[in-house]
Amino acid sequence: MKLLDTLARLCAVLAGLLLTGITLMTCASLIGRNTTGWTISGDFEISAFAAGAAIALFMPLCQARRGNIIVDFFTTRARARTQALLDRAGAALLALVMALLTWRTALGGISAYRSQSGSMMLGVPEWWVYAAMVPALALTALIAAVQAARGFERAGSPA
Secondary structure, eight states: OHHHHHHHHHHHHHHHHHHHHHHHHHHHHHHHHHHTSOOOTTHHHHHHHHHHHHHHHHHHHHHHTTOSOOOOTTTTTSOHHHHHHHHHHHHHHHHHHHHHHHHHHHHHHHHHHHHTOBOTTTOOBTHHHHHHHHHHHHHHHHHHHHHHHHOOSSTTSOO
C-alpha cells in the first residue's frame, strides 16, 4: 500500500500544479482583459481541460485517505465488525465503478485520438485529457480493490 500511497500523492501534486497553473492563467487573462484589453485566447478551454484532469488526479489520494463521503447514519450502532465489512463492500463497489470509468475513459480517449477531435479555439487534442485521466482512475480502482481485499487499518488513518 505504501507504493500506492506514494503514487496517489504524486497524482495529487500534479493536480495541484494544474489547478495552480489555471488559476494563474485565469488571473493574468482577467487582469489583461480589464486593464489593457489583452487576453489569453482559449483560456476557458485550457481551464476546462485542466480541471477535468485535476479532478481525476485527486481521486486516488481521496480514496487512499478514505476522504469520500460516508453515510453512516444507519450503521453508527452496528458492531465494529459489521461496519468494517460494509466499508470493505463499499471499497469493492468503488473499485468496480472506477474500473468501469477507467475502461470507458480509455475507449473515449482512443475514439478522440482516432477522430483527431480537438478544442474549438486552440485545436488542443481532446485525447490528451483522457490520457491524463485514465492512469488516475485506474490507480483509484486499484487502491479501492486493495482496501476491499485487506480492509482498513483504523478509522481516520491511511489504509
